[in-house]
């Protein structure tokens with residue numbers, strides 16, 4: 280198993296305790312007052328949370344990672360989603 284495969288498997292296993300077993304990510308508003316979403320967080324599956332709402336509420340699984348750049352947040356979320364597609 281390559282180092283990347285080993286790290287991905289460990290992260291996938293660890294994320295289950297955060298309520299994000301499929302490792303789906305989104306860019307999010309982790310800091311008030313920013314013009315764009317400058318954080319990265321797991322996708323929230325709560326039925327009361329509109330999927331188009333980029334905010335973070337108590338219903339949302341963690342961790343929320345602030346990266347201080349909307350383009351970087353979008354890129355990291357896309358990269359993580361490409362690297363870790365849903366488990367079959």
Ligand SMILES: [Zn+2]
Pocket residue numbers: 323324325328335336337338339340
């Ligand atoms: Zn939520």
